[in-house]
Amino acid sequence: MPSIARAARKTIRLRLHPVGGIPLAILFLLALNPPSVFSQTTSPAIATPRATPASAATEDVLAYADLLYGKDQFALAAQQYQVFIREQPNSPSLEIAWFRLGECYLKVNQTEDAVTSFNYLINQFKSGPFVGSAAYRLAVLRFNAKDYRNALAYFKVSKDELSDPVARNQALFYHARCLQLTGQAREALAEFEEVMAAQPGAAENPFTERCLLETARLHFELGDTAKSLERFQALAKSGSTPEFKEEAIVRGGLMAAEAGQPELSEQLLAEALKFPETSPWKSLAKVGAIFNAFSRNDHDRVIGLYNTGAYTADNGATEDESRAKMLLIVGHSFRIKGENESALRLYSLVEDKYFSKPEGIEAGYRKLQIMHQLGDPGLPAAAKAFAERQSKIDPQSSFVDMAWLMVGEWHFAQAENSASGAGSDFARKHYGDAAAAYRSVRLDKVDKKFHEARLYKQGWSEIEAGETGEGILTLSRFIQQHSQSALSSSALAKRAVAYQSQEDHEFALEDYVDIAKRYPNSPELEFALQQTALIYAHLRKIPEMIQAYQDLLAKFPETEGAGEAHYWIGVGHFDLERYEESLIDLVKARETDPSLEDKTTLRIVIAHYHLDDIPRLAVEARRYLEGNSPPPTADQSKDGETDAPARTKRTNIPPQILEYLGRELFESGDWKDAEFILTSLTDPAAPEKTAPSVWKLIGDARAKLKKHSEAIAAYDHFLLDTERPSERASAYLSRGVAQLCLRDFEAARNSAQESLRSQKEGRTNADSRLLLGDISAAEGDLEGAAREYLVVSQIFMDPEITPKALTKAINAYRTLGNQAKAQELTQELSSGYPKYEAPASLNHEC
Template sequence: MEMMQKKLIFIFTLLLVVSVYSQTVSEKFASAMEKYEQGRYADSYTLFKSAAENYGIEDELYASALYYAAQSLIKLGEKDEAAAELEFIVNNINWSNFREEAYYYLGLIYFDYKKFSIARARFESLLEEFPGRKFSGSALYWIGESYAAEDKLDDAIEFLLKAVDDKANNNFRDYSIYTLATVYEKKGDYENAVKYYDRLLSYYRKSPLLVSAQIRIGICYFYLKDYQSSILELNNPLLSNLSPELYSESLYLLANSYYRVEEYENAERIYTRLIKEYPSNKVMRDAQYGLGWSFFQQEKYNDAYRVFNFLSAEDDSTGIESFFWKAEARRYAGKDEEALIIYKQFLEKYPASNIIPRVKYQLGLLYFNKNNIELAKRYLIPAASGKDNTVRAKAYTLLGEIELDKKQYVFAENYFEPVLGISDNTTDTFHRALLGLAVSLYYLENYSAALEYLNELMALSPGFERDRVNYYLAEIYFAKENYKEALLRFKAIETESEEIKRLALYGKAYCYFNLGDYDNAALQFSEFLRIYPNDKRSVDAKLRLADSYFGSKNFTASSKVYRDLFSSKGLPLDDPYAYYQFAQALYKSGKNEKAIKEFTNLQKKFPKSSYADVSLYTIGWIHFQNSEFSRAIDEYRSVLQTYKSTSLGPIVYYSIGDAFFNMGKYDSAIVNYKMVLTNYPSSQFIFDAVNGIQYSYVALNKPESAVDLIDAFIAQNPSLNFSDQIFFKKGEIYYSEKNYEKAKESYKDFIAKFPDSKLVPEAYYWIGKSAENLEKYEEAIFYFNTTFQKYPKNEIAASAVLEMGSIHNKLENYSGAISTYDEALEKLKGSSSIPEIMFMKGQTYIKMDSLQQAYEVFSDVSYYYRETIFADNSKIEMGTIDLAAGRYENAEQYFLDIAEKRSDNLGAKAQYFYGLSLFEDGKVTEAISALVRVRTVFSSYDEWLTRSYMLLGDCYVKLNDKQKAEEMYRTVIRKHKNDDFGKEAMDKIRNLK
């Protein structure tokens, strides 16, 4: 079309100048065009040059003649001369319509001569002078091609992308896309390469580049490891039109892709076809090697051996690898002796090969499997010294496992540890070494390091040797006394290994035992003994079973197991611990006489054991429990007489004191309690002894004597770390005697004497309580507020707030109570007393008649603290507010919710109010049913039962059944004849008359 337009221009130009120029000139130009169109380019060139001589340089026909002369030279292959003509046009004729064409063809000529920078200059001039014109897209393409030819890949991509986008002015759109894809492929950007190859295949199905793009996209998918897509592309029938060289390459890649996706049968088929149909292809040995591997992966070890053996005849890299793998093929085929021979042949033939360590490792592995450990180590040690880290890691790991089996844990650790530095942490070898190292460290009692490695293994590969990992984790946690976590790990074991199952069951039993879950411990030990009755641990399991029964208070079962152990001689009679537990089990199961007998026997049989004095003491304790106080005292004293240096001294004197106290002999009790204070001032029984003295003096009506005793004790033992706790009891004594003034003084003395004691907050609180009981409310509030403000994190602070609120309410200072509660709710966030404080705030609002605010507070308590008793109390309060407001349905829902879920006093109250709400709502029959439920479910809560009878009477009045009404009222009178309930019931009966 463009050529036709040019011809019309020429003809029109000729017509214009016909009056000026002679017919000869016109005929000459027309003749030149005719020769050009006939392909007689030598003649056309001569005529165009001749015609040009008849025009001036400013004439368009001059430029036309020169341009077609240059085109004629291009057709003749005279590109140098053509370039000269075109250069003249672009350099000297600025106004010509042929400048664009001249630039374009100059660029093509220079590109053809590989003068890429000059070619780009001409294409760039074209783009600058004629942007967006017919050659712009093509020029961009050729600039991109030139950069690609010089391996200036980023520049090539820049221009090729522009060329691809310029669809209107690019005659090489398919080539632009193809070249862009190849550039991306050269850069290793296979994803973008695939993108543009795929665009070419999708939109330019008639392009001559289609087949090339098909193979290239297959190759790119291969390098992207998208082998399925590679298979899809390389299986395209179009590829059969490739040259034998390219087609054989495509088959090789196709076979490799099948291999990578583990379709070994298909890989075998394609490799075989390639080898058979293209025997001279350049990848023949690689294809044969791939075929050998395809056989190997299909466990066709004899076929694999045949191929590897054939390839091993040559000494190239493929031949050397094949020599190794033919040995492996024999090993995998179970022909270990042949494998050994081939490996040794390899050592002789290729002593300098870089795979010698790999061969030695395999020899070591073979000898290891034959249980020839010494020979195995002879090969494994040099294998571990090679340069191949994969082989080194495997060799070190196997050496570690050998030492682990021999219980040489230090050597095992030294072999396993280097693997962590030379092996990828995703490999099976790394995981084996990590487990082996952890196990070695466990046996070396380095539990923290072992635990760290096992946790790392769990994070890297959760499924690797899961049961073994869980077993050793359990054992480590057990050794670290974290029995709860150990139990979880033992439970996670789901092995088929009988030995691990046995150990896991035994471990679970011990975890439960050490956690104090004796019921489950007994179940596990019983199960262990049932499944493994002859295990070497059976005696220990029976002993722990007996202990577990004892711990779960199944003393009859415990004593039976101990008796069986003794009678079967499974447990020697010279074991004082078992004997003691046996006697204890008898005592705990209520067999006191038998227990006393065995405790007595134990003390006689093992008088020097650590259980001898305890046995004598326990005999005394049994008598004490049976209220045989005199005999108890005798036995207790026998402990002190028989074992003068016994550690039981404090508890013995304390117990004697208790026995005298229970006999009403308070003076004797005090004497023995004082022995604890005098002889054992740092004993844990000091507090109990002081309590005993306190109660004794109170019983003797001598509380001051108890106080004097405390003062004397503190004076004699001023540096004891619990002196403050003893001194604190002075205030308790006065407070319990309702001597609140002296209680205040005592607590104030305590604060002065022990300002750093942890009991100071409690002292301030009890000063407040004492002042409150003396009705000194301002003083009480002062000390309660001191407790709250100075010690907000102490639990006593919340109690102080509640006391302050109570005093404010008592004094009808409701705003003061609300302020106190609000400040506490802000400062005591997180305290367990928050719901109670909120509830009391709601109660205060009720006293203020601020029912809406009260309702909101109760609603918050019931929602945010629904598991507490204050939530249920709040629901009842909301119900009563709704009841008073006539919102019966809401009230009934709240009352019913509490009544159905609680069986205590609160439940009884809710059930009564549920009946009351129904009554006031006019649902008398339903009210009767609700109130009867108080009698059937909550009969032990007299207040609500009485109120229910009273209201039942009112219900029957409503129903005009005066007989039943009177019956209900008289039921109240029988139980409450002389109180307000009784009087109210009598008034109701009178009103019936």
């Protein structure tokens, strides 16, 4: 600040502006409407100080300056005030001259010069009404420049030095405002109370309504909602200024709702809804009404109020801080009412416009919830984008983890509902994505109610995706942390299956046994008992396997696996060579589950073989050989034809069993069954693969059954693979008999002769010679036949063959009419074989 001397010597160059005249009284009063924010102020009156009498010339200079000032000649007036200040540095009127000089500078917009003049006045004279008025002028300049801290200091000087009650009260009000604007709420509140309590002059206090408004705001800021609401109510009732009254009504209504006074809130907001559409507070009133309706779950009212236009457009107005919350709860109402498209539209609006605010974040999350509810295929991408964006805004937000949880749930559902099955590439991919999403969830960021299912599904997904090791570890953590969970038995079962896939059968067995012990009523018990038995079977622990299956049947007699259980119990007894016991369960298995027909019947056949129960062995062997496994369900083709898939190749009954059975049946005279059983051992396309002994038996059985052609074929197969002469002779003999029966005499004779060549002596040789006689007889050559018969009777002495040959010769000679020869042979037969009784027919049974 320049000294008086410097100020007196300084020539100030004024920038002149055209101005009009104003009353002289303006010099002593502040403007009724101060710049910018000073809309409700009254200028302080400044009393002119008594000055020490000066010379007439001197007073004329000051009077002339005042005259120019009164005529709005501020530039010329300023020059005269400068002359007065320079020439009369000790004048008692010097203070007013400095003040008016500053005023002149303000009038011609030389603000810096005005500030210099007013500051000099304050610093030089320290106190008094002109000091107070100058401080007020500087305070207003700082206030309008939003320099509230410096304005605060000048307003303090002003309120302390102004003597006029009205002017002082005005300075006190703005001092309080500066305290409020610089964050000194309690100090500001005290001064506003002082302003309201003041009675400046006879006029009504012009700051009462404004102070009510500001104190209401401050009480709310300081946490005294009741006092704040009280002030808003008072202003709503008594206010005469529409701007203040409307704000009080609306904010009072909102505050009443927050204070738990819904009736008062409804009353005030209902009054606010009657405001003209031009009111800046009507929009917020609608918002308040929306909040109230939402709080009482009146979602139809929320939607109705929103549709009337509450915040549907800004209309150039400053957007209220409640807009985001209002749009959010309207979205909630649409969602609750099932209007998902409208809810999504509002959530998207809030998310896009307020993405970094809590409302925008929640809107984004709620949008994901609806997408998840609708099964929207766009959910994974939307949730990932939300999680990435939110992680940058607030990495600790639980919404990030809930978004990942929804991604996991979506992929898990896709895999579970896969039409191609759990093991398909489609399912494996979604299980893999689900596992990755579940791993992204931080447990400390989500509600505990999600912990169990998340960890369980993560482990399940990892196993199904092929990450078996990770899945086992995850399920192990689940089992350890949630042993009492309803999912524990399922987790144990899934882990056991995973162990089995890695050939860790002992670990798997421990889990299955644990299920049976700890969760005897769980849905997984049946599966666990079944798998326990299968693992014992794999480990060849037969008694344990039998017991496990018996436990399964005892606990679940109607289990779908009952047939399988009986089968393996039977197999267990079979392997322990307890064949009688094995038959009981094998038969039960076959009765219970027709698909086990082949497996059970084969075991039953072998069991009867070991028990040497030929009748039952024959029945079961025929059943197996005649039967077929029930085919899989065929798919119906479009044209109505059935496309039956190829059957699985059946296991053959061991050939030694069939050959043994066929031989036993043949020897017991059951030639039909013998032929059937033995024929099952042959392959017509590769007869050499069948044992010669089998072909011989087949031929003999067919001969007994008078299937001569088939018998000949069987003998032929036998002869192709047999070198032993005695066996070949016997086969040729049997073939010759069959050929005789077919009246193929030439072939029959060849067979008989081949038999004679193969066997030079013995019973077969004798029978072959008899066959030659039978062939001759059949051809009508009885003499030739008689000779063959006599040869046999003379060279082969046998109690059966010799009398038979003699009898055939006797019959031949009688037929030829050679009675003497016949009588001779008859006497030989009687003397040699007196007890011989000829059969009813000596011919072959053809």
